[in-house]
Amino acid sequence: MRKVKIKIPAKINLTLDVKGVNGGYHQLKSLVASVNVYDIIIIKKRKDKTITLTETKLKSGCDVKSNNAYKACVAFTDKFGASGVDIVLEKNIPVGAGLGGSSADIAGVLLGMKKLFNPTQDVKALADALGSDSGYMLGGGWAIMSDRGTDVERLNTNVKLYLLVITEKNSISTKECFKLFDDGDKYYEECTDKAVKALLEGDLNAFASLIKNDLLTPSATLLPSISENIKALENTGAIKGLMTGSGSATYGIFMSKKQRNYAYKKLRLDFGDRLIKLETL
Numbered sequence: 001m002r003k004v005k006i007k008i009p010a011k012i013n014l015t016l017d018v019k020g021v022n023g024g025y026h027q028l029k030s031l032v033a034s035v036n037v038y039d040i041i042i043i044k045k046r047k048d049k050t051i052t053l054t055e056t057k058l059k060s061g062c063d064v065k066s067n068n069a070y071k072a073c074v075a076f077t078d079k080f081g082a083s084g085v086d087i088v089l090e091k092n093i094p095v096g097a098g099l100g101g102s103s104a105d106i107a108g109v110l111l112g113m114k115k116l117f118n119p120t121q122d123v124k125a126l127a128d129a130l131g132s133d134s135g136y137m138l139g140g141g142w143a144i145m146s147d148r149g150t151d152v153e154r155l156n157t158n159v160k161l162y163l164l165v166i167t168e169k170n171s172i173s174t175k176e177c178f179k180l181f182d183d184g185d186k187y188y189e190e191c192t193d194k195a196v197k198a199l200l201e202g203d204l205n206a207f208a209s210l211i212k213n214d215l216l217t218p219s220a221t222l223l224p225s226i227s228e229n230i231k232a233l234e235n236t237g238a239i240k241g242l243m244t245g246s247g248s249a250t251y252g253i254f255m256s257k258k259q260r261n262y263a264y265k266k267l268r269l270d271f272g273d274r275l276i277k278l279e280t281l
Contacts, residue, residue: 004115006041008108009034009140009281010093011100011133012163012251013244017190018181018214025148026178029192031199031211032133034140034281035163039093039101041069041108045116046084051077058091060102068131069105075126076113085113094276096171098245100137106130107137141281144192157200161253162260164238164267165276166229168248172219177246180218188214208240208253219247226250232270236263251278 011032019027053070064070069089076082087109093101110123127134132149142155191210198206220226220243229250230241237259238252254260260277267275 001116003042003044004112006043006108006112006115007038008041008104008111008137010037010039010104010278011035011137011140011244012165012278012280013098013213014161014242015192015195015211016213016215016245017192018187019190020187021182027147028149029144029146029190030149031142031192031196032136032145033142033161035099035165035278036281037093037099037276037278039104039108040090041105041112042088042090043073043109043112043116044086046086048084049077050084051087052085053087053089056088056090058093058095060091060095067105068102069109072106072109072126072130072134073113075130076110076117076119076123079126080113080117080119080121082113082117085116094167094249097165097167097249098243098247099165099249100133100245103131103133103137106134110134111138144196155196155200159199159202159280161280162255162257163251163253163278163280164233164260164263165244165249165251165278166233166267166271167274167276168223168225168229169274170223170248172222172247174246176222177215177218180221181215184218188212204253204255205239211240211242213243215246216243219243223248232267233263236266238263 013030015031017029053064124135128150136152144153195210233241233252241252243250
């Protein structure tokens with residue numbers, strides 16, 4: 001095999017509990033799910049040790065050597081002694097949105113390199129070292145992430161959520177967001193376990209009443225339009241509006257596909273291409 005194609009989905013945080021700090025890292029617990037927008041990664045073997053990366057569609061906004069897809073490839077080749085490759089990264093996951101685009105690219109490159117070169121060891125340790133959500137992204141689906149996002153408990157559920165996502169032109173610095181959270185010196189009651197129970201029982205209204213994101217307040221302080229976007233989603237029928245990750249994307253959960261599509265038509269005039277219809281996978 002000389003060429004592989006990997007299609008890897010974005011993720012959405014349906015809960016995000018910040019539990020404290022340990023060893024300089026924030027301890028998190030989060031219910032996450034894959035959603036149906038994908039980055040597509042094509043990797044082709046070279047005969048030399050050169051690594052090239054070409055982006056199409058959306059742009060990450062950084063130079064090649066700073067791109068996490070490139071870093072993932074370098075980490076793989078350093079560890080397993082692989083040859084060089086040419087990578088084409090078709091970016092469809094919005095950048096800087098909290099939808100896991102960077103982590104998806106790390107996971108996608110590692111999965112592609114694994115298929116091409118068949119290393120004897122698993123690549124999860126590499127993924128975890130490169131990005132907090134990247135180990136989860138190797139498998140995706142419904143899961144509970146804890147610690148720094150490196151502990152992953154897969155959930156067996158066929159629940160489908162219908163979502164509208166509003167992206168922002170501006171991203172939020174995760175570092176600044178956590179600093180503002182820490183400066184507030186306030187920790188909240190954990191919601192993830194209770195929310196998961198309601199979800200698995202099929203009680204969507206209870207689920208919606210339980211979910212929260214502890215980073216919402218600091219993120220909305222840094223970018224006030226986050227609160228405005230959540231309000232717009234809830235005013236058009238979402239049973240819950242929330243933010244994913246540390247932002248800047250917000251989403252609304254709807255009881256049915258029909259209600260979601262109706263809200264999409266109403267909000268499209270205001271948000272244009274920043275409004276995206278998504279579903280959990």
